Amino acid sequence: GENVEQHPSTLSVQEGDSAVIKCTYSDSASNYFPWYKQELGKGPQLIIDIRSNVGEKKDQRIAVTLNKTAKHFSLHITETQPEDSAVYFCAASIGGGGADGLTFGKGTHLIIQP
Amino acid sequence: GAGVSQSPSNKVTEKGKDVELRCDPISGHTALYWYRQRLGQGLEFLIYFQGNSAPDKSGLPSDRFSAERTGESVSTLTIQRTQQEDSAVYLCASSFRAGGTGGELFFGEGSRLTVL
Numbered sequence: 575g576e577n578v579e580q581h582p583s584t585l586s587v588q589e590g591d592s593a594v595i596k597c598t599y600s601d602s603a604s605n606y607f608p609w610y611k612q613e614l615g616k617g618p619q620l621i622i623d624i625r626s627n628v629g630e631k632k633d634q635r636i637a638v639t640l641n642k643t644a645k646h647f648s649l650h651i652t653e654t655q656p657e658d659s660a661v662y663f664c665a666a667s668i669g670g671g672g673a674d675g676l677t678f679g680k681g682t683h684l685i686i687q688p
Numbered sequence: 689g690a691g692v693s694q695s696p697s698n699k700v701t702e703k704g705k706d707v708e709l710r711c712d713p714i715s716g717h718t719a720l721y722w723y724r725q726r727l728g729q730g731l732e733f734l735i736y737f738q739g740n741s742a743p744d745k746s747g748l749p750s751d752r753f754s755a756e757r758t759g760e761s762v763s764t765l766t767i768q769r770t771q772q773e774d775s776a777v778y779l780c781a782s783s784f785r786a787g788g789t790g791g792e793l794f795f796g797e798g799s800r801l802t803v804l
Contacts, residue, residue: 580730610793617692617779617795618731663731675721676793680730 576601578666580679588687593654595682597664598646604666607640607647608676612661621662622649651684659686690714694780694796701770702804709765709799713782719791722755722765723779725798731779737763770803777801 577600587593599607605626610618624631624638624647631638635654640647647666651658664679693712701707713720722734733747737757748754752770757763767774777798785791 608792610795615797617781617797618793619795620792623792675736676733678731 576604576666576668576677578664578677578679580664580682582682583680584683584685586685586687587654589654589656591654593651593658593684595649595662595664595684596646597648597666597679598644599666599677600645601666601668602642602645603668604645605669606667607638608665608667609638609649610663610665610678612663612681614660618663654684654686656686656688659684692780692782692794692796694778694799696799697797698800698802700802700804703772704769706766706768707770707801709767709778709780709801711763711765711780711782711796713761713763713780714794716760717782717784717794718760719783719785720757720763721781721783721793722763723781724749725777725779727776734765734778767801770801772803775801775803 580597608623609621611621612618622633622636622638624640629640635652637650661681661683663681665676667676695710718739720737724732724734735755736744752768755765777800779795779798781793781795783791783793
């Protein structure tokens with residue numbers, strides 16, 4: 575099955591700086607890559623996703639890039655703010671549901687220093 | 689409208705007891721997932737329901753774990769003879785279509801289980 579590696583496990587940045595979280599996946603058939611944000615005591619929430627037919631997608635301060643050849647994708651957050659502090663999970667999917675529907679990375683704890 | 693609702697939010701139990709966790713998905717969502725999240729860890733897939741199809745139980749860690757869902761409504765996750773290693777947050781998510789096809793998963797806030 576799919577295997578998703580996520581780095582770093584913890585990332586601390588100064589408020590206003592950029593943050594980058596990277597993920598790699600193993601199955602070249604994966605075609606859908608969402609990112610979820612989990613705030614303390616809450617369930618994860620989808621913040622952005624990308625499909626394999628595009629290389630980059632932006633939504634305000636958040637962007638995701640995908641390199642299919644290298645099988646890695648990244649989340650970029652610019653002008654970080656205190657409310658960006660959370661755990662971020664990447665995921666990859668070969669389609670469908672169930673165990674192969676979405677494979678999550680182990681998460682990155684992003685800390686925004688004031 | 690209402691999001692995914694899970695109960696109880698917190699459960700403390702003694703080793704060896706059975707526990708039942710409940711998930712109310714968003715109305716109309718055919719797909720429902722259960723995940724386990726140990727402290728500081730990622731999301732561990734447990735089980736997936738899609739409509740009236742047979743569930744994908746491949747993530748259940750042992751036969752002490754079981755889950756049911758009636759049609760497209762409430763789901764319950766049951767853990768029998770709980771062990772300390774079962775302590776975790778159990779997250780339920782629902783979606784209009786399978787998560788892997790691009791369906792956004794809507795998560796509940798989880799049920800935190802502590803086994804003493």
